[in-house]
Amino acid sequence: MISPSIGLCCCSTRTTLLWSRCTMSTSSPTTIVPAIIIGGGRVGTALQTMGNGTDLMIKRGQSVPSDFPGPILVCTRNDDLEAVLESTPHSRWKDLVFFQNGMLEPWFQSKGLQDAGQVLAYFAVSKLGEPPVDGKTDTNPEGLTAAYGKWASAVATRLESGGLSCKVLEKEAFEKQMLEKLIWICAFMLVGARHPGATVGAVEKEYRSEVANLISELASAAAAEKGIVFEQAMEERLCAYSRAVAHFPTAVKEFKWRNGWFYSLTKKAVTEGKPDPCPLHTEWLKELKII
Structure with missing residues:
Protein backbone atom coordinates (compact mmCIF):
# COMPACT_ATOMS: atom_id res chain seq x y z
CA MET A 1 0.00 0.00 0.00
CA ILE A 2 1.08 3.58 -0.42
CA SER A 3 1.60 5.44 2.81
CA PRO A 4 0.63 9.11 3.11
CA SER A 5 4.26 10.09 3.55
CA ILE A 6 5.15 8.79 0.10
CA GLY A 7 1.92 8.96 -1.84
CA LEU A 8 2.29 12.63 -2.60
CA CYS A 9 4.94 14.90 -4.02
CA CYS A 10 5.39 17.87 -6.23
CA CYS A 11 6.26 17.98 -9.92
CA SER A 12 6.16 20.54 -12.68
CA THR A 13 3.10 20.77 -14.88
CA ARG A 14 4.68 22.86 -17.62
CA THR A 15 5.84 19.81 -19.54
CA THR A 16 2.32 18.50 -19.94
CA LEU A 17 1.58 17.48 -23.51
CA LEU A 18 -1.91 16.22 -22.95
CA TRP A 19 -4.06 17.69 -20.24
CA SER A 20 -7.09 16.25 -18.53
CA ARG A 21 -8.66 18.32 -15.79
CA CYS A 22 -11.00 15.40 -15.21
CA THR A 23 -13.93 17.79 -14.78
CA MET A 24 -17.22 15.98 -14.27
CA SER A 25 -19.94 16.89 -16.75
CA THR A 26 -23.12 18.26 -15.24
CA SER A 27 -25.23 17.10 -18.17
CA SER A 28 -24.42 13.36 -18.23
CA PRO A 29 -23.16 10.79 -15.74
CA THR A 30 -19.50 9.85 -15.70
CA THR A 31 -18.72 6.41 -17.09
CA ILE A 32 -16.26 4.52 -14.90
CA VAL A 33 -14.51 1.63 -16.63
CA PRO A 34 -14.68 -1.49 -14.41
CA ALA A 35 -11.25 -2.48 -13.14
CA ILE A 36 -9.38 -5.21 -11.36
CA ILE A 37 -7.77 -3.72 -8.26
CA ILE A 38 -4.80 -5.55 -6.76
CA GLY A 39 -4.31 -4.62 -3.12
CA GLY A 40 -7.05 -3.92 -0.59
CA GLY A 41 -5.19 -1.30 1.42
CA ARG A 42 -5.96 2.39 1.71
CA VAL A 43 -5.36 3.33 -1.93
CA GLY A 44 -6.91 0.20 -3.44
CA THR A 45 -10.02 0.58 -1.29
CA ALA A 46 -10.29 4.27 -2.19
CA LEU A 47 -10.11 3.43 -5.90
CA GLN A 48 -12.80 0.80 -5.49
CA THR A 49 -15.02 3.35 -3.76
CA MET A 50 -14.67 5.60 -6.82
CA GLY A 51 -16.03 2.82 -9.04
CA ASN A 52 -19.60 1.86 -9.83
CA GLY A 53 -19.71 -1.40 -7.90
CA THR A 54 -18.45 -3.63 -10.72
CA ASP A 55 -14.74 -3.69 -9.84
CA LEU A 56 -12.97 -6.90 -8.83
CA MET A 57 -10.69 -6.67 -5.80
CA ILE A 58 -7.74 -9.08 -5.78
CA LYS A 59 -5.95 -9.68 -2.48
CA ARG A 60 -2.75 -11.45 -1.50
CA GLY A 61 -2.61 -15.03 -2.78
CA GLN A 62 -5.41 -14.60 -5.34
CA SER A 63 -4.89 -14.79 -9.10
CA VAL A 64 -5.94 -12.26 -11.71
CA PRO A 65 -8.58 -13.69 -14.08
CA SER A 66 -7.88 -13.54 -17.80
CA ASP A 67 -11.50 -12.88 -18.78
CA PHE A 68 -12.16 -9.66 -16.85
CA PRO A 69 -11.56 -6.76 -19.28
CA GLY A 70 -10.35 -3.31 -18.34
CA PRO A 71 -7.38 -1.90 -16.43
CA ILE A 72 -5.60 -3.76 -13.64
CA LEU A 73 -4.78 -1.19 -10.95
CA VAL A 74 -1.78 -2.32 -8.90
CA CYS A 75 -1.82 -0.84 -5.38
CA THR A 76 0.66 -3.03 -3.52
CA ARG A 77 4.05 -2.40 -1.97
CA ASN A 78 6.93 -2.27 -4.41
CA ASP A 79 8.43 -5.45 -3.02
CA ASP A 80 5.21 -7.31 -3.90
CA LEU A 81 5.43 -6.51 -7.61
CA GLU A 82 7.11 -9.81 -8.50
CA ALA A 83 4.19 -11.66 -6.93
CA VAL A 84 1.76 -9.45 -8.85
CA LEU A 85 3.27 -10.50 -12.17
CA GLU A 86 3.27 -14.15 -11.14
CA SER A 87 -0.44 -13.99 -10.37
CA THR A 88 -1.32 -12.12 -13.58
CA PRO A 89 -1.69 -13.93 -16.94
CA HIS A 90 1.00 -12.70 -19.33
CA SER A 91 -1.70 -11.75 -21.83
CA ARG A 92 -2.97 -9.18 -19.33
CA TRP A 93 0.35 -7.50 -18.49
CA LYS A 94 -0.41 -4.78 -21.03
CA ASP A 95 -3.37 -3.74 -18.87
CA LEU A 96 -1.39 -3.27 -15.65
CA VAL A 97 -1.38 0.24 -14.16
CA PHE A 98 1.17 0.80 -11.39
CA PHE A 99 0.48 3.22 -8.53
CA GLN A 100 3.82 2.63 -6.79
CA ASN A 101 6.30 5.35 -5.89
CA GLY A 102 9.99 5.40 -6.72
CA MET A 103 12.13 4.42 -9.69
CA LEU A 104 10.38 1.51 -11.42
CA GLU A 105 12.04 1.79 -14.85
CA PRO A 106 14.84 -0.76 -14.31
CA TRP A 107 12.31 -3.29 -13.05
CA PHE A 108 9.95 -2.55 -15.94
CA GLN A 109 12.76 -3.06 -18.43
CA SER A 110 13.77 -6.36 -16.86
CA LYS A 111 10.21 -7.62 -17.31
CA GLY A 112 9.58 -6.23 -20.79
CA LEU A 113 7.17 -3.64 -19.43
CA GLN A 114 8.75 -0.51 -20.92
CA ASP A 115 5.33 0.93 -21.83
CA ALA A 116 3.59 -0.04 -18.59
CA GLY A 117 0.85 2.26 -17.40
CA GLN A 118 1.68 4.33 -14.34
CA VAL A 119 0.07 6.85 -12.03
CA LEU A 120 1.95 9.45 -10.01
CA ALA A 121 -0.48 9.55 -7.12
CA TYR A 122 -0.32 12.96 -5.47
CA PHE A 123 -3.09 12.20 -3.02
CA ALA A 124 -3.15 10.73 0.46
CA VAL A 125 -5.53 8.38 2.20
CA SER A 126 -4.96 8.74 5.94
CA LYS A 127 -6.95 5.71 7.06
CA LEU A 128 -8.64 2.76 5.43
CA GLY A 129 -12.05 3.84 4.19
CA GLU A 130 -11.42 7.58 4.41
CA PRO A 131 -11.73 9.74 1.28
CA PRO A 132 -8.46 10.74 -0.38
CA VAL A 133 -7.08 14.26 -0.05
CA ASP A 134 -5.78 15.85 -3.24
CA GLY A 135 -2.25 17.20 -3.29
CA LYS A 136 -2.42 20.82 -4.37
CA THR A 137 0.12 23.55 -3.66
CA ASP A 138 0.45 27.29 -4.12
CA THR A 139 2.64 26.64 -7.18
CA ASN A 140 0.37 23.92 -8.61
CA PRO A 141 -3.19 24.74 -7.50
CA GLU A 142 -4.60 22.72 -10.40
CA GLY A 143 -3.41 19.47 -8.80
CA LEU A 144 -0.45 17.19 -9.37
CA THR A 145 -1.62 13.64 -10.02
CA ALA A 146 -0.56 12.35 -13.44
CA ALA A 147 -1.32 9.23 -15.46
CA TYR A 148 0.39 7.62 -18.45
CA GLY A 149 -0.33 4.65 -20.69
CA LYS A 150 -3.14 2.67 -22.29
CA TRP A 151 -5.62 3.24 -19.49
CA ALA A 152 -4.57 6.77 -18.46
CA SER A 153 -7.83 8.44 -19.45
CA ALA A 154 -9.93 5.78 -17.72
CA VAL A 155 -7.89 6.19 -14.54
CA ALA A 156 -8.22 9.98 -14.74
CA THR A 157 -11.99 9.68 -15.03
CA ARG A 158 -12.11 7.37 -12.02
CA LEU A 159 -10.01 9.72 -9.91
CA GLU A 160 -12.17 12.66 -10.93
CA SER A 161 -15.22 10.80 -9.69
CA GLY A 162 -13.55 10.82 -6.28
CA GLY A 163 -12.93 14.56 -6.40
CA LEU A 164 -9.28 14.35 -7.45
CA SER A 165 -7.49 16.16 -10.27
CA CYS A 166 -5.45 14.34 -12.90
CA LYS A 167 -3.25 14.99 -15.92
CA VAL A 168 -2.86 12.57 -18.82
CA LEU A 169 0.72 12.77 -20.08
CA GLU A 170 2.81 11.44 -22.94
CA LYS A 171 5.81 9.34 -21.94
CA GLU A 172 8.54 12.01 -22.05
CA ALA A 173 6.55 14.45 -19.93
Missing part, protein backbone atom coordinates in the same frame (compact mmCIF):
# COMPACT_ATOMS: atom_id res chain seq x y z
CA PHE A 174 5.58 11.67 -17.53
CA GLU A 175 9.20 10.60 -17.11
CA LYS A 176 10.23 14.11 -16.10
CA GLN A 177 7.49 14.29 -13.49
CA MET A 178 8.35 10.82 -12.24
CA LEU A 179 11.97 11.84 -11.76
CA GLU A 180 11.00 15.06 -10.02
CA LYS A 181 8.79 13.08 -7.68
CA LEU A 182 11.68 10.71 -7.01
CA ILE A 183 13.97 13.63 -6.21
CA TRP A 184 11.44 14.99 -3.72
CA ILE A 185 11.17 11.69 -1.87
CA CYS A 186 14.91 11.03 -1.83
CA ALA A 187 15.96 14.55 -0.84
CA PHE A 188 13.42 15.36 1.85
CA MET A 189 13.46 11.93 3.44
CA LEU A 190 17.27 11.80 3.60
CA VAL A 191 17.66 15.29 5.04
CA GLY A 192 14.88 14.58 7.53
CA ALA A 193 16.58 11.36 8.61
CA ARG A 194 19.69 13.38 9.49
CA HIS A 195 17.59 15.32 11.98
CA PRO A 196 15.63 12.77 14.06
CA GLY A 197 12.01 13.69 14.50
CA ALA A 198 12.01 16.25 11.71
CA THR A 199 8.84 16.40 9.67
CA VAL A 200 8.72 17.31 5.99
CA GLY A 201 7.69 20.82 7.04
CA ALA A 202 10.65 21.13 9.39
CA VAL A 203 13.02 20.11 6.60
CA GLU A 204 11.56 22.80 4.32
CA LYS A 205 11.60 25.48 7.02
CA GLU A 206 14.63 24.71 9.18
CA TYR A 207 16.98 22.82 6.87
CA ARG A 208 16.20 24.51 3.58
CA SER A 209 19.82 24.97 2.53
CA GLU A 210 20.58 21.27 3.07
CA VAL A 211 17.63 20.05 1.06
CA ALA A 212 18.17 22.68 -1.64
CA ASN A 213 21.74 21.52 -2.17
CA LEU A 214 20.64 17.90 -2.34
CA ILE A 215 17.79 18.67 -4.76
CA SER A 216 20.23 20.45 -7.06
CA GLU A 217 22.71 17.56 -6.93
CA LEU A 218 20.13 14.84 -7.57
CA ALA A 219 18.45 16.81 -10.35
CA SER A 220 21.78 17.31 -12.10
CA ALA A 221 22.61 13.60 -11.85
CA ALA A 222 19.18 12.52 -13.09
CA ALA A 223 19.23 14.97 -16.01
CA ALA A 224 22.68 13.78 -17.09
CA GLU A 225 21.74 10.10 -16.82
CA LYS A 226 18.47 10.48 -18.75
CA GLY A 227 19.56 13.20 -21.18
CA ILE A 228 16.71 15.52 -20.23
CA VAL A 229 16.26 19.12 -19.12
CA PHE A 230 14.03 19.80 -16.14
CA GLU A 231 11.79 22.83 -15.94
CA GLN A 232 13.23 25.72 -13.94
CA ALA A 233 12.30 26.39 -10.30
CA MET A 234 12.28 22.75 -9.19
CA GLU A 235 13.32 23.68 -5.65
CA GLU A 236 10.38 26.06 -5.32
CA ARG A 237 7.92 23.43 -6.55
CA LEU A 238 9.22 20.73 -4.24
CA CYS A 239 9.29 23.04 -1.24
CA ALA A 240 5.75 24.22 -2.01
CA TYR A 241 4.57 20.62 -1.90
CA SER A 242 6.43 20.09 1.36
CA ARG A 243 4.55 22.98 2.92
CA ALA A 244 1.31 21.34 1.82
CA VAL A 245 2.22 18.09 3.61
CA ALA A 246 4.27 19.65 6.39
CA HIS A 247 3.10 17.19 9.07
CA PHE A 248 4.39 14.10 7.26
CA PRO A 249 7.22 12.24 9.02
CA THR A 250 10.56 11.59 7.31
CA ALA A 251 12.48 8.33 6.94
CA VAL A 252 14.59 6.65 4.29
CA LYS A 253 12.50 3.67 3.12
CA GLU A 254 12.41 1.28 0.17
CA PHE A 255 16.05 2.08 -0.59
CA LYS A 256 16.15 -0.18 -3.66
CA TRP A 257 13.33 1.77 -5.30
CA ARG A 258 14.30 5.30 -4.22
CA ASN A 259 17.72 6.52 -3.05
CA GLY A 260 19.20 3.29 -4.34
CA TRP A 261 18.79 4.47 -7.92
CA PHE A 262 20.94 7.54 -7.28
CA TYR A 263 23.47 5.42 -5.44
CA SER A 264 23.63 3.15 -8.50
CA LEU A 265 24.71 6.20 -10.52
CA THR A 266 27.45 6.77 -7.96
CA LYS A 267 28.68 3.19 -8.17
CA LYS A 268 28.67 3.25 -11.96
CA ALA A 269 30.70 6.47 -12.05
CA VAL A 270 33.24 5.18 -9.54
CA THR A 271 33.64 1.94 -11.48
CA GLU A 272 34.36 3.97 -14.62
CA GLY A 273 36.89 6.14 -12.79
CA LYS A 274 34.65 9.20 -12.91
CA PRO A 275 33.70 11.63 -10.12
CA ASP A 276 30.71 10.77 -7.96
CA PRO A 277 27.71 12.65 -9.46
CA CYS A 278 26.00 12.62 -6.04
CA PRO A 279 28.75 13.20 -3.44
CA LEU A 280 26.52 14.85 -0.84
CA HIS A 281 23.94 12.09 -1.21
CA THR A 282 26.64 9.46 -0.79
CA GLU A 283 28.14 11.22 2.24
CA TRP A 284 24.82 11.41 4.05
CA LEU A 285 23.90 7.81 3.24
CA LYS A 286 27.19 6.77 4.84
CA GLU A 287 26.62 9.09 7.77
CA LEU A 288 23.33 7.31 8.49
CA LYS A 289 24.94 3.90 7.86
CA ILE A 290 22.47 3.17 5.07
CA ILE A 291 25.32 2.09 2.81
